[in-house]
Structures are given as C-alpha cells and as structure tokens.
Amino acid sequence: MNDHGHISVRTYWNVFGGLMLLMGLTIGAYYIEKLVLPLPEIVAVGIALLIAFTKTALIVTFFMHLKVSSRLAQLFAASSFVWLLIMFMITMGDYFARGWPAQTGPLS
C-alpha cells in the first residue's frame, strides 16, 4: 500500500531505546519479586508476559513495518496470534476439564 520509508531512522532508535528499557524492567521486576516483594506466581508471570508482549508489539509495528504494511499483511500477522490462541484454548481447556494439575496449581 504505502511506499516504504515512512518509518524514520530516529523512530528505529527510539524503539530500540524502548526495548532496552523494557528489558531492564523485566529483569528489575524479577529481582524485586525474588528479593523484596514476593508476589503470587501468577502475577509475576503476568507482568513478565505483559512486558514480553509489549516488546513484541514494538518490534512488529516498527521493525517489521506492520505500521506501513498493507491491510492484508496486517491481517496475516494478527492471524498468527489467533491460531496460537486457538491452540492454547483448546489444549488448556482439555487439561482443565480433566482436572489439571493433579496437585494444587498457582491459582488455588
């Protein structure tokens, strides 16, 4: 659709800075949870995954040019997460329906 080049070099550097910041955040959060403020595991994993998905969004949008790609390419990229979601929902749904885990899990 759009011609390439609408993402400037400056933006790439800013995105890189953001990614480094988020990486620092994920390591910092880990040590704070371990040493200072113990959080329930489900919350700790949630924070780590939230940071990871934010980093992914930054990489996909700017580094992988999805921001200036065609609608169809954007749809394809979004679809991969839909397929992933389907796989996780069906598999985990099956496990939970059979009473997984056998012993107590992080939610109980």
Added chain:
Amino acid sequence: MATTSHEHGHNPALQHHFDTPEQQREAATLGMWAFLTTEIMLFGGIFMAYAVYRWAYHEVWALAATHLNTPLAAINTVVLLVSSLTVALGVHAAASGKQRQVVLLLLVTILLGAAFLGIKVTEYSEKFAHCAGYANPITWISGGATLEEAECLVPGQQFHFPVGHGAEEASSLPNIQRNAQLFYLLYFCATGLHAIHMIVGISIMAVLAWMAARGRFSSEYYTPVEIGGLYWHLIDIIWVFLFPLFYLV
C-alpha cells in the same frame, strides 16, 4: 497489461507475472508473513508444553531455573536487541539505496548473531561438562578441577538434579528428578530450536550482504533484504519470550 505502468524502462528485478514492483513486493511480504505464522505455531507448541507443565510443577520450575546462567542470557538479550536494530537500519539503508551501508549493517548483524551463538555454546558446554564431572568446559578438556557435587542437567539416563543444600524444600516435592528433567528438556528443545534459527538467520544475512556487495539491490528493489529482516526480527521476538520464561522463573 504488464506494460501499463512501466513504459519508461522495464525494471530488471520485476518478474513477468507481476504487474508492478509494488505488487511483487506485496506478494513477497505476504508470503513471508504466512511463513512466519507457521514458525510462530512451531514455537507455540513448545510454549504450550511449557505452560502445561509449569502449571503443574511450578515449585520445581522455580528451583530448576536457578541453575541457568541468567547474566549470560541477559547479555544475549541485549545482543539480539542490538542486532534487530542493525537489521532495521539495514533495511532502511537498502530502501534509501545506500549499498555500502547495507553491507556494513548486515555484517555487524552477522557478528552479533555469532556472538549470541558463542554465548549459547558457553552455556551449553558448561552443562555438558557438568555431566562429565568437570567444573567447566576448560577443565573438561585440560583434565583440571572436577565438580564437587554431582550434577547433570542434560536430559537423559544420566540426568541428576542436585538437591543438596535446599534439601528440606526439595525433598518435599514428589518426583523432583523427573519434573526437573522436564524443565531442562523444554529448555534444550526451545533454546536449541532457537539456535538453529539463528544459524539459518546468519546464513541468510551472509547471502544478503554478498548480494548487496555485488550491487543487486536498489531503492526500487530490495525485497530480499526486507523479508530477510522479517525473519531476523521473528527470531528476536521468540527470544523475548524465551528469556523471561526460562531464565527469570
């Protein structure tokens, strides 16, 4: 039909079954995204297994992960993020027709990729040296210092997770050897598959750098650099998830 937009000089890179260079680029990008979707599902299977077993054995997971080298993995994260930047800048340079800059940035990317693999090899060889009974890979070769406490974190017959010091905590966990082995099996599968992708990625970057050096790209045609870059960024994204899930449990 094919002539409508290009009466003034035919682009040599334009294949005859495409009407315009834009259409050709669009098709290549779309095809790459379709491939990346299959890659995400490939790694997704490993993440799926990880989710199932961490849910069940989260105490073992927390214990097992303490034997991984988190500082080295953090350095590797930085290395990969920088390499993603150099690739992004390389694609940008290709789009601007700066051939020399493309070659330079891709070579830096290859170097960073090799550094990542070098650190990965250090991590792996340490685990294998422990299985052989030595403190680290160097003493393994030179026949130096041996390991005081038996440890083998490579899945297999010899697998032995050391429960020495945190004995009270560890002994209360049923099947700790089996479940710790599951963690390390997933660790080696996930990071091993990722390392294979790095090797492929480095090869692609080498071919692209060579093509760029031969002047095969221009601001009108740089599709290989663009989709090669997409592949590299995907490898980076996979690591963005592997790092917190294995090293920061």
